[in-house]
Amino acid sequence: MIEVLAFATTVVCGLLALGVLLTAAAGRYRWRAVRPALAGVELAVLAQAVADVCGQLAGHRMAEQLTHNAYLATSLLVLPVTATQIARDNGRWAGLLLAAALIALAVVVVRMQTTWRVGGG
Template identity: 45%
Template sequence: MTAPFGAAVVLYGVLLAVLAGWSAVVGRPRPGALPAGLVVLEGALLVQAGVDLAGPRAAEPGVHLGYLVTSVVLLPVAGTAFARDRGRWACAALAAVCVAVAVVTVRLHATGAPRA
């Protein structure tokens, strides 16, 4: 995984978390851009996984593979769980999932292939 792409994924995940969190705090319905934003984030995570799998081996392959699988699976699981729920707590949970995706992406980068 390249550092600039990983940073973009982290920042985009945090941006979506802020959007969903703001919606939860204010008590407004889920923004219409949020589902599309989650799809874009999942696409970026899939690209990141593909690049990562094609790259050099990680120093700790088991841990790294766990982070890689978690980064790809987390959003679809949360998306299906909260697809029909438009309430305040669903937005809060989606915000927490977006923060978790950002943290997992940082950890994925930290456990990646050793730097020369």
């Protein structure tokens, strides 16, 4: 687990969610405008997943291994699944759905950090 990357991912998800909510409320949300930022977040989550798996292969054990791995899988799927639903929609509800997914991803990353630390090592 890369702590700095996890923190940065959480902060970026929160700020991006806020930005999407504000633009959606103003009726100015556009999928094309947020797509590059989402790709960057997904790359950060993928890098975190690779580091996490390497850490587990190197012998790091968590108290709740199954829970941690479920969070890991969820972190990789949240944005792609949401993107498939809103990719062609520029409406307010699409922006709201994306903001909810970003907040959910931020929470999942924080939970991953917590379950990683519980086991120590």
